[in-house]
Amino acid sequence: MSNILVTDFDGTITEKDVYSLVIDRHLPTGAPDIWGAYLAGKLTHFEAMARYLEFFPTEPAIMDRLLADTLPDTNLASAVRHLRDGGWEVVIVSAGSSWYIQRILASAGVSVPVYSNPGRIEPGRGLVLELNHGSPFFHARIGIDKSAVVRDALGRYDRVAYAGDGPPDLDPALLVDGNLRFARGWLGAELDRRNLPYHRYRRWSSIAATLLQLNPPQPD
Ligand SMILES: [Mg+2]
Helix, strand or coil: CEEEECCCCCCCCCCCCCHHHHHHHHHCCCCCCHHHHHCCCCHHHHHHHHHHHHCCCCCHHHHHHHCCCEEEECCCCHHHHHHHHEEEHHHHEEEEEEHHHHHHHHCCCCCCCCCEEEEEEEEECEEECCCCCCCCEEEEECCEEEHHHHHHHCCCEEEEEECCCHHHHHHHHHCHHHEEEEHHHHHHHHHHHHCCCCCCCCHHHHHHHHHHHCCCCCCC
């Protein structure tokens, strides 16, 4: 039996998005309206993320505090371990950056595949976001095509679950069975509006408990 949970990171494994903490703490007054430019179609989602992350703090203590204040699920490592023991792999898909995701995962003692935008810290330029043109899941406007990751998984695993909270999670979440769909925040409200089934989660680690209680799939 092979199963996989494809999961968003910011606001899903963590309570708070990195970019929203950057806005709250480090965006200078009078900064251009990045989100407005995105909504007006003048910036791609990737370009908007890259602009925000230019304000990411590069001073180590301030950076570490910001990453800790995203509040990653305190039971992340044990939940990933229980999932693996129960036949579930975990893969992260994020329109943010693998630079901070890997750092937060390392702090939690977790190692799972991450499909996201690479980046590097440069003093004076914040977290410089890069497009991963070499990825099989490359998306020009977002950086990472979450739906393509789910479609690939659907072709290779018996069961594919999806967890997320934001607008970029809607299309990939719709590709999986309602019983394997986990949502909160904007995504939960949108699924409610569409009258579509899903599990609402409060903590990411509770998803593991729900998945591990499912019965094995029946042979065709
Ligand atoms: Mg999110």
